[in-house]
Amino acid sequence: MKPTKAPAPESTLVDADTHMESFRQTRHNRRTELIEDYVELIADLIADRGEARQVDIAQRLGVAQPTVAKMLKRLAAEGLIQQRPYRGVFLTEAGAGLAEKSRERHQVVESFLCALGISPEIARVDAEGIEHHVSLETLNAFRDFLRKRE
Amino acid sequence: MKPTKAPAPESTLVDADTHMESFRQTRHNRRTELIEDYVELIADLIADRGEARQVDIAQRLGVAQPTVAKMLKRLAAEGLIQQRPYRGVFLTEAGAGLAEKSRERHQVVESFLCALGISPEIARVDAEGIEHHVSLETLNAFRDFLRKRE
């Protein structure tokens, strides 16, 4: 059909392997973003109230409590939290580290959006979605922008 | 435990309803982003090769062909594409509209990241993940930034 080679790719179609790699990365990020959201939220709740209860997590995430219970088991299995039956959860050292990393990244993204003139409410929502797809290089670019802004 | 009220919320904990709304929005975006990726890719393939075959879609998305076949059924059910057995797919008017919208948004996000000084490869990958979580307001802020840059 095509004569040996595509006749000048006039569209936005890039190299197939590159394309694939981007999507693979995105799928991978999707897998980890829920975990990061949980850990970050647990850290915030502990900082604010002294404990992280399932009801509070569920309310803030907008999901049902059994959904939270199931996910907490997964977090525990991955060594990010520690839990005792019928009690609130605690972060392990690994969990606290991940939480801190996530929290800082979230903060940078949200501040960056605000610095662009986006309204705080929208910046909040968008940052929640964007933060998990921001590479270190992009995060640093955001930081640079914020620094130069001041 | 806590004395009537939290002792000055020193953390990043925002209003519970706001928090919930952000996560709900993010979950909603997740549901639509795959659809947008497919439609956008199908449009690109048609523009570049004259047709969109499952093997090509699968290769560029980095998934197996049956995965693509299943998703195409969903797209057809939603009226975004038209397909005949053992043949490539076509975009309906609705599908073409969504594809164009997605493509343009993708382009803005990727260009914006590049304008921030991020390397093209990283910008590609990050844009792929970020584009689906960018509200209209944020997209416009990106456009403004690009315009003022020139």
Added chain:
DNA sequence: AGCAAATTATAGCCATTGCTATAATAACTC
């Protein structure tokens, strides 16, 4: 202490999005 209310645990369901294996059909080559 004991009872009611709140919270957590568990069971079992559903939808989504991946996969492999294999059958059916189309495309290509000779």
Added chain:
DNA sequence: GAGTTATTATAGCAATGGCTATAATTTGCT
């Protein structure tokens, strides 16, 4: 035009992340 190769369709499985309903346990009140 017949056979091989490439592509698409279909069946069936697994993991993930939701849900409701209900049991078990803790908390709070009197």
